[in-house]
Amino acid sequence: xxxxxxxxxxxxxxxxxxxxxxxxxxxxxxxxxxxxxxxxxxxxxxxxxxxxxxxxxxxxxxxxxxxxxxxxxxxxxxxxxxxxxxxxxxxxxxxxxxxxxxxxxxxxxxxxxxxxxxxxxxxxxxxxxxxxxxxxxxxxxxxxxxxxxxxxxxxxxxxxxxxxxxxxxxxxxxxxxxxxxxxxxxxxxxxxxxxxxxxxxxxxxxxxxxxxxxxxxxxxxxxxxxxxxxxxxxxxxxxxxxxxxxxxxxxxxxxxxxxxxxxxxxxxxxxxxxxxxxxxxxxxxxxxxxxxxxxxxxxxxxxxxxxxxxxxxxxxxxxxxxxxxxxxxxxxxxxxxxxxxxxxxxxxxxxxxxxxxxxxxxxxxxxxxxxxxxxxxxxxxxxxxxxxxxxxxxxxxxxxxxxxxxxxxxxxxxxxxxxxxxxxxxxxxxxxxxxxxxxxxxxxxxxxxxxxxxxxxxxx
Numbered sequence: 001x002x003x004x005x006x007x008x009x010x011x012x013x014x015x016x017x018x019x020x021x022x023x024x025x026x027x028x029x030x031x032x033x034x035x036x037x038x039x040x041x042x043x044x045x046x047x048x049x050x051x052x053x054x055x056x057x058x059x060x061x062x063x064x065x066x067x068x069x070x071x072x073x074x075x076x077x078x079x080x081x082x083x084x085x086x087x088x089x090x091x092x093x094x095x096x097x098x099x100x101x102x103x104x105x106x107x108x109x110x111x112x113x114x115x116x117x118x119x120x121x122x123x124x125x126x127x128x129x130x131x132x133x134x135x136x137x138x139x140x141x142x143x144x145x146x147x148x149x150x151x152x153x154x155x156x157x158x159x160x161x162x163x164x165x166x167x168x169x170x171x172x173x174x175x176x177x178x179x180x181x182x183x184x185x186x187x188x189x190x191x192x193x194x195x196x197x198x199x200x201x202x203x204x205x206x207x208x209x210x211x212x213x214x215x216x217x218x219x220x221x222x223x224x225x226x227x228x229x230x231x232x233x234x235x236x237x238x239x240x241x242x243x244x245x246x247x248x249x250x251x252x253x254x255x256x257x258x259x260x261x262x263x264x265x266x267x268x269x270x271x272x273x274x275x276x277x278x279x280x281x282x283x284x285x286x287x288x289x290x291x292x293x294x295x296x297x298x299x300x301x302x303x304x305x306x307x308x309x310x311x312x313x314x315x316x317x318x319x320x321x322x323x324x325x326x327x328x329x330x331x332x333x334x335x336x337x338x339x340x341x342x343x344x345x346x347x348x349x350x351x352x353x354x355x356x357x358x359x360x361x362x363x364x365x366x367x368x369x370x371x372x373x374x375x376x377x378x379x380x381x382x383x384x385x386x387x388x389x390x391x392x393x394x395x396x397x398x399x400x401x402x403x404x405x406x407x408x409x410x411x412x413x414x415x416x417x418x419x420x421x422x423x424x425x426x427x428x429x430x431x432x433x434x435x436x437x438x439x440x441x442x443x444x445x446x447x448x449x450x451x452x453x454x455x456x457x458x459x460x
Contacts, residue, residue, distance in 0.1 A: 083206030097138030130164030131262030154189020161212020181225030423448030
């Protein structure tokens, strides 16, 4: 059997009873987080754009767009929801591969699950499976896709989505292999958006969710996919990483069903590149504990992994004065300026008026970035703050452990953009404490959204 066939065979025979209670609990939190992220983007220009696009394809369908209630195909719903879920860069991440699974797996699973009115256990299992496939396919490449100018979320995403949807469609092992192989040919995503802040980055997540559904539906119709899509010299890794670039394909299937790598996805606390998050945590902690204010700070030094420097620190001029929200999201100097000047980093930080603020631009100039010394371990680093009185504080930075209470607070804050308070509470309670079917989840989300004035303008 090829590595792809081994993975597909395992995925096709997975049962919801194979998963622990904690795995199902994680699926609830990830659904909640993603619905909040869709709400958070509902008032952004990208939402109007993608809804206008979807309106041109509107036809009798079996999937519902949460933000305006329109009925579309599952694949189109996944495209819209996935794009919105990633549009504030507020979605979870696998630190080892930098893949964002939630904005792909949840929208794809929702689109397919609503069509068949899957039970909550079925939906939850599909989500856990999608996360596991994303973790394993991404782990083989590590950060290799990013190193070659490719957005790993767009490369890995269609395969994870196809597995999730294929499971819901009850694909056989052979058909699941077809689906994963077809999805591998839908992998794409260029870093060209770095040049001008284009929205293609956000589309990569939506396109991956869309592609995964199409691949699974084609496979269900007996459309053959390449079963050597992983191990061929012109397969996923050979083509995108360049021949035999040292990737360990054997690790793809190691410990299947015993080691659940998908549980390692880390949620975000701020709308920014994930590697920035621990620096914000450290800066806000120092600000609070030491009562440090922006005017007292003479300079800040950030030591971080070499792979992260080009993403959040370079080119320096663009990072000091971001021209748009996407550039701000990926600017370590700007985000630290906002954290220490405003005492917070949230959706308001990305507003156009904040990007033009002279005080944030001036403070960002005090932030310098350098390579961390010693072995690089993901998002770890060192933050050093020098005060004008000569005092200096250096603190190590690292990702904090996931916190369920924080994720739920984040959902309520993001949901407030689109939902009323009562509707938000009802949706959170149903997802976290009940076992709603897929259609009930969508119905609750839509009922909440329809109460919000912003949803009406977004659907025009």
